Amino acid sequence: MNILFFLTPKEDVAYLYDDDTLRQALEKMENHRYTAIPIISHKNGRYLGTITEGDFLWYTKEKYNLTLKDAEDVPVLDVPRNRDNEAVSAEADIEDLIRYITRQNFVPVIDDQKCFIGIITRKEVISYLADHQSAGEGVNQNGNGN
Secondary structure, three states: OOOHHHHHHHHHOOOOEEEHHHHHHHHHHHOOOOOEEEEEEEEOOEEEEEEHHHHHHHHHHOOOOOOOOHOOOOEHHHHHHHHHOOEEEEOOHHHHHHHHHHOOOEEEEOOOOOOEEEEEEEEHHHHHHHHHHOOOOOOOOOEEEO
């Protein structure tokens, strides 16, 4: 099975550009009700990392006098990130996807130029597996249904 079966394409995903501000990031996350969001390069579309609500929390705790107005001047890349969601290549196999999806709510997918093309959510993978398990199918080591 090709992992792109699970892909939510870039145009259907909320993401941040590296030159977005902290305020823009907070508003986008609030609007989409995301707890984590990918960051991509505005220049070349490459995946740069993932920022989480926790990253914002610890940053604002450190900068406790930060107001929403001040947040307009803070580039999103200035916010330290605890850890980034690891990305997989569009050519990755199902085993790689499963390894990452068990540790992350979503897996960013990149092309061979390391450009962000979308995400695969844990929910999509679990739903697929649940549907196929109830139908008596499974996914073998090659990622194919039985």
